[in-house]
Amino acid sequence: MSPDWTQARCGDxxxxxxxxxxxxxxxxxxxxxxxxxxxxxxLEPCRTEVMAREAGAGEKSRFGICxxxxxxxxxxxxxxxxxxxxxxxxx
Ligand code: SF4
Numbered sequence: 001m002s003p004d005w006t007q008a009r010c011g012d013x014x015x016x017x018x019x020x021x022x023x024x025x026x027x028x029x030x031x032x033x034x035x036x037x038x039x040x041x042x043l044e045p046c047r048t049e050v051m052a053r054e055a056g057a058g059e060k061s062r063f064g065i066c067x068x069x070x071x072x073x074x075x076x077x078x079x080x081x082x083x084x085x086x087x088x089x090x091x
């Protein structure tokens with residue numbers, strides 16, 4: 001049975017999950033978005049789906065908070081990366 005995505009917490013405020021820059025406001029936004037994900041009934045299927053969808057992608061090809069993880073966290077957790085898809089770390 002597929003998840004009922006209408007129950008996703010991010011549906012209430014999608015802009016919260018797409019971040020701009022790396023300012024102090026960005027860090028506060030990450031905290032708020034991760035808190036919403038932590039309370040979301042779809043956290044596990046969402047994380048599974050995004051990790052499968054982004055498998056092998058570079059860090060710069062991942063956007064927004066998804067499955068309770070930042071793009072960098074998903075990139076680092078991606079076990080399918082190869083030497084060809086590795087990117088230099090973003091400061
Ligand atoms: S876990 Fe996924 S579906 Fe739930 S709020 Fe976060 S991004 Fe949205």
